[in-house]
Amino acid sequence: MRFFILTIFPNYFDCFKNYGIVRKAIKSGKVEVNPINLRDFTEDKHRTVDDVVYGGGPGMLLKPEPIFKAYDYIKTLSKNPYVLITEPWGRRFDQQFAKELSQKEDIVIICGRYEGVDERVKSIVNEEVSIGDFILSGGEPAAVVIMDSVIRLIPEVLSEEESLRVDSFSDGLLGYPNYTRPAEYRGMKVPDVLLSGNHRLISLWRRFMKLKKTYQKRPDLLEKAILSVEDRKMLDYIYKGKDFEDYLKGENIA
Ligand code: SAH
Numbered sequence: 064m065r066f067f068i069l070t071i072f073p074n075y076f077d078c079f080k081n082y083g084i085v086r087k088a089i090k091s092g093k094v095e096v097n098p099i100n101l102r103d104f105t106e107d108k109h110r111t112v113d114d115v116v117y118g119g120g121p122g123m124l125l126k127p128e129p130i131f132k133a134y135d136y137i138k139t140l141s142k143n144p145y146v147l148i149t150e151p152w153g154r155r156f157d158q159q160f161a162k163e164l165s166q167k168e169d170i171v172i173i174c175g176r177y178e179g180v181d182e183r184v185k186s187i188v189n190e191e192v193s194i195g196d197f198i199l200s201g202g203e204p205a206a207v208v209i210m211d212s213v214i215r216l217i218p219e220v221l222s223e224e225e226s227l228r229v230d231s232f233s234d235g236l237l238g239y240p241n242y243t244r245p246a247e248y249r250g251m252k253v254p255d256v257l258l259s260g261n262h263r264l265i266s267l268w269r270r271f272m273k274l275k276k277t278y279q280k281r282p283d284l285l286e287k288a289i290l291s292v293e294d295r296k297m298l299d300y301i302y303k304g305k306d307f308e309d310y311l312k313g314e315n316i317a
Contacts, residue, residue: 064167064217065095067137067144068206069130070174071112073098075203085211088220096210101125104132113177122178130173130184137171144169146189147209148180149202153191156209158232160192164209165216172209174202235288237276239269256307267316271297271307278302 068076076098080089088094102110105128113123137144145167154160164170173184185191194205215221231238242253256268274297277284290298300310310316 064093064165064214065141065169066097066210067141067169067171068096068098068174068203068210069101069133069171070098070203070206071101071125071176072174072201072203073100076207079207079210084220085214088214088217093217093220094214099133099137101129101133104129104136116178120178124178125176125180125184127181127183130180131187134171134187137169141169144171146171146173146187147192148173148184148188148190149175149193149199149205150179150191151193151196151198153193156192156194156205156212158212161209161212161216164213170213172202172206174206176201235284236273237281237284239272239276264316267311268307270294271301271310274298275301 070076076096079085080096085094085096089096101112105111112125112129114126116122116124134146145164147164147170149172173180173188192205192209194208199205229238242257246253246258254268256264259265270293274285274294277288278298278301285298296314297310300306300313305313
């Protein structure tokens with residue numbers, strides 16, 4: 064998969080490319096992150112990328128020509144790139160959106176700056192994307208968020224594919240709580256069930272805790288999640304404020 068990011072700050076992505084999973088994915092050739100400097104596609108000696116807004120008003124806009132020319136250049140490298148533009152009013156970015164993008168071959172991300180971009184740029188755009196209801200000073204941090212979440216969904220990028228399955232949102236629910244050693248720290252104990260070695264009990268506890276966390280923190284997700292008969296039983300306990308022990312006793316699970 065290849066990303067082409069149209070930006071006036073190509074070095075913004077140096078840090079992103081150099082750490083963790085993203086760095087590994089790039090090294091192994093599974094992904095390319097190619098920032099494209101819009102100033103390289105200007106024609107005047109000042110390499111101007113912005114201009115005043117027609118009709119008046121504060122601030123500047125990114126000019127259309129460097130963006131169209133950079134896009135023409137990308138088209139010489141990629142037949143059918145999927146083009147995103149970062150916009151605060153775009154489709155809200157979420158795990159489902161990230162999954163869809165992870166199926167694409169080449170993705171272009173146009174990063175706005177100043178007051179945004181000339182509206183005619185939209186003629187080459189497939190989707191407008193927002194990372195939330197707040198205003199950033201530019202599209203670059205949004206592009207980093209998008210690329211990071213998409214890259215970890217590319218097959219074989221994560222060494223343990225397992226973590227894709229248990230991550231929050233992957234099955235429509237939030238993740239269960241995790242603990243590592245020591246078994247007791249500053250008076251706080253790891254739940255007994257996790258030390259029991261009983262794998263069936265552990266997986267029931269994890270499911271219970273996923274449902275409980277989702278109910279407490281994001282009840283809206285429960286409406287859309289695909290729930291089993293067992294899940295619904297657990298939720299009956301959770302709605303009544305009962306805990307995992309109550310569920311085990313109530314359902315006669317040893
Ligand atoms: N004038 C615009 C804000 C421009 S902010 C308005 O009134 O809404 C400058 C640039 O930052 C935008 O063009 C966009 O590319 C990016 N940006 C700002 N907030 C964003 C968000 N929530 N999600 C994605 N991109 C955003």
